[in-house]
Amino acid sequence: MTELISEELPTTRQNPFDPPAEVTQIREQARISRLKFADGHLGWLVTGHHQVREILGSPKFTNNPEKHHLLDKRFQGEVPEEGRKVEPGMFLSQDPPDHTRLRKMLQGQFTVRRMNQLSEWIGTIVDDQLKHLRTFDGKADLVKEFALPVPSLVICALLGVDYDERHRFQDDTATMLSLEVSFKEAMAAFARIQDFMRELIARKKANPGGDDMISDLLATGEPTDEEASNMAMLLLLAGHETTANMLGIGTFTLLQHPDQLKILKDEPEVIDNAVEELMRYLSIIHFGPVRTAAEDVEIDGHLIKAGDTVLMHVPAANRDPDKFPGNPEELDLRRPASGHVAFGHGIHQCLGQQLARIEMRIGFSKLFQEFPDLRLDVEPEEVPLRTDMGIYGVHSLPVAWSA
């Protein structure tokens, strides 16, 4: 059998809400195929839902970036050895037991109950932001005035970061997520956010007892300052860009699917499932996550050798007809959508997922309750798509309503 080998993965989408057609084609030919990495390594591309789950759930794969072959051609020859070292506290890039120890320090803060208790407070943040949106005379950029501020305000308050200091991290986060900047620029942005977080930790240590997650984390005495600083950075970055982009492109999606939006308006109780379906349907990363086999592993009849790097393709996996039979390519807010891998799978599955769910449920519900006639204010093809960013979505969403 001739093996399917891809050289490069597209981020450009023929339809803004679908994965690139090339990737869907690959999935339909082979759930597991080969992929050439930037350093010449012949690794693997996994597009099947079941296969993605199996790999992300397996302890035989490492998430240590020092072991990964380089995917991004921009960085080939640019990344010094020490540039791949994992900073202390960056549990997302660590394996057990370090990952387990660090994540456990935070898990109690993100339980379903703790997040549900925040519902009312998140509701007032959303209400305030909708009032702000109303001050614009019948038209505004929904990303700038709603989708980005809501999760930013929430995560800043939870972490005890002054929202007025968001200029210290928002632009640099965007730089780090850009698929077009050089390695040097990305590292410089990372270093600036790191400085900001170190200052934050120092301030909180000088003024203990604050009512926020970072103060609570420091009060345990468990993490070192360096660990606490990097853990806080992870939470801050992961906490605003992801949900913001779901709110932005999620709204665009609903506006372009009036029949589905009508369901949401007529049956408000569908919102919990609607959020799962939007997560499944949109899967707002272009590709990833990445793992490397720590030992030889057989997945679905393919021998993945120790040292082989594997790229999971979440958007393709979330449209896999083996998991979502019938019409996986369609948005269907009533479909049983749980089990999608948009939050990942395995021990690294999104720590903040229960917070993200509540922000999206409240965000979408209230937006369309308060602005029932919300509409796109440009032609759909004029909406600028984030094909140049690691996290997909829309750069802006010009919307209008009857003032």
Added chain:
Amino acid sequence: MRISVDQSKCCGSGMCVLTDPDLFDQNEEDGTVVLLEEHPDAAHEATAKEAAGLCPAGAITVS
């Protein structure tokens, strides 16, 4: 039907509590799973199995 949980595998995702809060809870300290009903009645069979399937860390077994 019997549910068993392995706290040492649990990564505190909360998927089980989200799926059936009558059967599962989370420890306030570290977010790990707390089993509320080891032998749930038939009405909870489907959600117990769903929770086991959704658990990202494979920490829940239904037998």
